[in-house]
Structures are given as structure tokens and as C-alpha cells.
Amino acid sequence: YSKRKKIERMKKRMKKTAAVWFSVFLLSVFFCGCQGGDPPASNVESGGSVSSSSSVSAPAPSGPGQEPGGQRDPVPVVLTPSAPGTEVLGNEIVTIDVSNKADGYMTVTYLGDNPKVKLQIREARDAETVYTYNLQKGQSDVFLFSWGDGDYEITVNENIQGNQYSQAFKGNCQVTLKDQLTPFLYPNQYVKFTKDSQAVAESEILVQGADDDLEAIAAVYDYVIGNVQYDFEKAETVKSGYLPVIDETLSTKKGICFDYAALMTAMLRAQRIPTKLVVGYAGDLYHAWISVYLDGVGWIDNIIYFDGKDWVRMDPTFAASGGGAAEYVGDGSNYHDLYYY
Numbered sequence: 001y002s003k004r005k006k007i008e009r010m011k012k013r014m015k016k017t018a019a020v021w022f023s024v025f026l027l028s029v030f031f032c033g034c035q036g037g038d039p040p041a042s043n044v045e046s047g048g049s050v051s052s053s054s055s056v057s058a059p060a061p062s063g064p065g066q067e068p069g070g071q072r073d074p075v076p077v078v079l080t081p082s083a084p085g086t087e088v089l090g091n092e093i094v095t096i097d098v099s100n101k102a103d104g105y106m107t108v109t110y111l112g113d114n115p116k117v118k119l120q121i122r123e124a125r126d127a128e129t130v131y132t133y134n135l136q137k138g139q140s141d142v143f144l145f146s147w148g149d150g151d152y153e154i155t156v157n158e159n160i161q162g163n164q165y166s167q168a169f170k171g172n173c174q175v176t177l178k179d180q181l182t183p184f185l186y187p188n189q190y191v192k193f194t195k196d197s198q199a200v201a202e203s204e205i206l207v208q209g210a211d212d213d214l215e216a217i218a219a220v221y222d223y224v225i226g227n228v229q230y231d232f233e234k235a236e237t238v239k240s241g242y243l244p245v246i247d248e249t250l251s252t253k254k255g256i257c258f259d260y261a262a263l264m265t266a267m268l269r270a271q272r273i274p275t276k277l278v279v280g281y282a283g284d285l286y287h288a289w290i291s292v293y294l295d296g297v298g299w300i301d302n303i304i305y306f307d308g309k310d311w312v313r314m315d316p317t318f319a320a321s322g323g324g325a326a327e328y329v330g331d332g333s334n335y336h337d338l339y340y341y
Contacts (some may be wrong), residue, residue: 070211074204076270078195079186081142083107089171094135094156101175104145104183106154110135112168116159123147131339133189134241143191145175146340148183181274181293190243190341191277193266199249203267213273213294220267228253228260259286268292280337291340301337 083097090096097107101197117135125171126147133143135156145152152173157165177183187193195201206223207216231254244262249255255263261277274293281287291301 043235064121070207070209070215071210072207072210072216074207074210074216074271076195076204077194077272078197078200078270079182079189080194081105081186083109083140089154089169089173091169093158093168096154096169096171098173101145101173102178103186104148104177105142105186105188106145106173107142108135108138108139108156110137110156112158113137114158114168116165117168118157118159118165119143120155120157121146122153122155124151124153129338134223142187143181144186144188144341145173145177146183148180149176151175155188164244184274184276184293184340185269187266187269188341190248191262191265191269192195192243193246197266197270199250199263199266200270202250203270206267207271213271216271217268217273217292220264224260224264224267228255228263233258257288261290264290277341278337279339279341291337309326 064246075153082100084099085097086099087101088095088099091109093112095111097109097111108119113136117137120132121131121133121143122129123145131146132144133141135141152175154169154171154173155171158168159165200334202223203220206219210216210219227339228249234254235256238256242258244259245254245265246259246263248261249259265275265277268290276291276299277288278291279288291299293299
């Protein structure tokens, strides 16, 4: 089968068997045995408008060495988080701007002097699941309300000694989203990118020939698994608190699970495709992958695609690493998600 025929067959098959599509995972800070640490009132950067709907009719331009333009508009749209201060939680130690909670994100700035500070987020319906992030003095970062609508408890803890922490702030925030997809279009602490990121520019080049979002996803996926090599040395030495630098992964063409997932997530969000960076387990390995949203289908979790013969799991890390991943790929049943970023 030609690549185009494969994609056409994939789309026909998908309409009949949407129930078999599972999620493509986001990332966390520990993946594949890689040790790690524990987004509306905003601006749109670039030409175009925000839309959770996938297809835009404007044909893409073509040029030397590029595929002929497809029917899908390839121009990136980058949503820029803001902190207007119209609704703020916190104290003299921390400022938590929740003005954009309806868009699914908050901006947190730590103002104290403690070198080891943890932000923890819980939602009332799932009190056992805790999202834990590192905060740096004077630095503002964006964090998602990953559960969507709900009552969130936000805690900031400062280190005392060793693994002991004391509570510096605790507050609550009631969140009702304007659109359930919007949070997964913004950059955040785990998936940092701007309109000037090289990954954003590269996404436009990669999807030039795409007719719809499905083809755009395939183009980005094929590029990542075909060009980024798994960095085993980095996996062995990465320290707690590691965060991916997306353009670095793009330029070095090397990375760990976290890097693969963050790069794909940034490229797809810039292409107006809601994408979750997922952290969980693949078998007994702590791992990261992505989930994507398609109009008419919904969230595709543990995403698989039809290659002309078989359904194959789209896990960017295991696909790139080649042999030895079959037990984790399979039908996706070995994948268990824990967190969404």
C-alpha cells in the first residue's frame, strides 16, 4: 500500500471501529525507567483563530522539497497563557493567578527563598490522585486543571529537611470550563513552547500535505519516530525535576520518553489539535505518551492506527526504539494512564 492508501483505509476503518481507539500518552517526569521529579483570557499568537474543530478549507502552499498543499490549513496557532490578576489566591510566599480558570489553567509564582518547593493539586472527586510539581523562586509557570470541571485544592509546600515539607499555602478553586478541550491546546510547565519555537515552525512544514487532522497527526508522528533516537545515557543519568526542552530535542534528535511526548504534544497543539501528554505505566515501566482529539471521534486514547494490514499502537518512544517493544505495544492493554498534562 502507498502511504496515502494506508491513511485512507485507516480513516474508513476508524469510523467503523472508533471504540478500539485508545489514548496516545502525555508525559510526566519519570518515564521508561527515566528518573524525574515529582492554561480564557489569553492571547493567540500567529495567524488564524482558535478552534477545537479540525478541518479548515484553506489549501496549504507548496514549495521545493515539500508535499503539495493539502486541504487542511497548516498555519500554527499558539495560545499564550496570561496572568491578568483579576482572581488571585496565595500569600506573601506564593501568587496563584486563577483568572483564566475557565480556560483550564492557572499561573503560579513562588516568591519565597526556599530552594525546594512543591506545588500539589487535587480534585475533590479524586482525592487520592495528587499532581506534584516543582516551583522555582521568582519563576512563573503554567499548570493545568487536568480533571476539567471541579473543586480543586491547591497546596504549596516548602522543604524543611530531607523529604520533609511544611505547608506554606493551601487554597481552593472552583473550576467550570468554557470548553473541555481548551486546556490541552495551551503550553504549560511540562510542554513549553511559544510562537517562536522551532517545533512550531517545523509543525507547519510537516503537515503541508495533510487534508485533515488525522493526516496531520500521522505526519508529525512519522517525523518524530523517524528522526528522534532514544537517549539511553540520558535515561540513566537524568535527575529528579527534569523538564524537557522541546527545541533541544528537535535539534539534537535525541531524548527520553518525556522528550518524545512533549515534542509531539507541542507540535500537535500548535496545529490546533487538542493533545494530552499522558503519564502512566506500560507494563511495569513508568512511561509517557499522548492522547489526541479528533472531531467526530472524540479522544483517542492509547492511540492505534491501521497500517494497511494491522492495527498498530502509536507510541512514539517504543516505535522509535524498534524491536523489543512488542509486549508493550500490542493492543494497548498494557498501558495504564495516571496523569494528564
